[in-house]
Amino acid sequence: xxxxxxxxxxxxxxxxxxxxxxxxxxxxxxxxxxxxxxxxxxxxxxxxxxxxxxxxxxxxxxxxxxxxxxxxxxxxxxxxxxxxxxxxxxxxxxxxxxxxxxxxxxxxxxxxx
Amino acid sequence: xxxxxxxxxxxxxxxxxxxxxxxxxxxxxxxxxxxxxxxxxxxxxxxxxxxxxxxxxxxxxxxxxxxxxxxxxxxxxxxxxxxxxxxxxxxxxxxxxxxxxxxxxxxxxxxxxx
Numbered sequence: 001x002x003x004x005x006x007x008x009x010x011x012x013x014x015x016x017x018x019x020x021x022x023x024x025x026x027x028x029x030x031x032x033x034x035x036x037x038x039x040x041x042x043x044x045x046x047x048x049x050x051x052x053x054x055x056x057x058x059x060x061x062x063x064x065x066x067x068x069x070x071x072x073x074x075x076x077x078x079x080x081x082x083x084x085x086x087x088x089x090x091x092x093x094x095x096x097x098x099x100x101x102x103x104x105x106x107x108x109x110x111x112x113x
Numbered sequence: 114x115x116x117x118x119x120x121x122x123x124x125x126x127x128x129x130x131x132x133x134x135x136x137x138x139x140x141x142x143x144x145x146x147x148x149x150x151x152x153x154x155x156x157x158x159x160x161x162x163x164x165x166x167x168x169x170x171x172x173x174x175x176x177x178x179x180x181x182x183x184x185x186x187x188x189x190x191x192x193x194x195x196x197x198x199x200x201x202x203x204x205x206x207x208x209x210x211x212x213x214x215x216x217x218x219x220x221x222x223x224x225x226x227x
Contacts, residue, residue, distance in 0.1 A: 009153070032212050043117070043204055043218035044156070051213035090155050094212045098169050100146060101216060103155035 002027040002093040006104035014112045019063075019078040021107045023091030026072065032094035033074040034101065035065055039087050047089075050074060061085070086111045115139075117219035119205050125225045126195055133191045134222045138207030145188050146216060147180055148204040149173065156204055162188060163210060195226045 007022040025031055032051050036044040048059025055067040061084075065076045074091060088108050092101040118137040126132050138145045143164050148156035159178070160170045164185035174180075177195075182188040192199055202223050206216035 006155075034215055036218075041220075041223070043119075043220045044206075044216075045218070046215050049213070049215050096212070098158070099212070100158050100161055100169065102158070103148075105155045106153070 001097045001102070002029075002031060002095045003102055004033075004091045004093050004104040006089075006091050006107050008107055009105065010108045010110065012110040012112060013081045015083055016080050019076070019081045019085065019109065021076040021089050021091075021109065023065075023074045023076065023104060024072050025074060025091075025093050027093060029096060033065075033067060034092040034094075035059065035063070035074075035076050036090045036092060036103075037061075037087050038090065038106075044090060047076070081109075081111045083111050083113065085109060117205055117207050117217050119203075119219035119222050121222060122220065123223050123225075125227060128195060128197060128226055130195055131191065131193045132195060132224065133189050134203055134205075134224075136188045136190070136205030136219060137186075138188070138205070139217055140186075141209075142207035142217070143185070143210055144208045145182055146206045146208070147188070147190050148206065150202040150204055150221070151200075159190075159203075192224075195224075197226050200224055200226045 034049045035047040050067045058064045091104040095102045146161040147159040150156045162182040177193045202221045204221045206218045
């Protein structure tokens, strides 16, 4: 079954700095990969997804992610962090065995002024 | 499109009581999912429906948990004889029957068992 691992449960960056949140997946078939963001006491919102085609995908709020099959990675980046980016970010993979999304443990992004 | 709606937003209950949560999905979506999220963790799959049929249940879903989706519209999740370990955020999501589509989540119901 497919799974994801998010390295770093907490990441702290300064406002204006590069954001890099790491996600590695395990899958025996071509994966469908997703990044979600969760603000306090809210549900999850889809940031971007990779299904097929272009390996660099762009999402909302200036985020993008690159699918690298050789590294089994799908890291999330943003060139310049804003205070409003402070939230919890989850990587997910579509699990063919159960027909559902399997989520990583999440990374809390903190942005310092 | 009013999104996925969950009620109540918060529920505090005493240990041993029964609770029921409701989820109203996006009307065009035929799939509905329930996840549980504890503090500092990612969402864990509980169960899902395609239309009115419950197609998959996690081992996390003990006999005290039951979910229904009558007529393939809204869904309810009931927890009987609640325990302190049931305290969590319960998330509902809906989607089309397409693995590339992704989910639309509701805001969740936060359950506190005291």
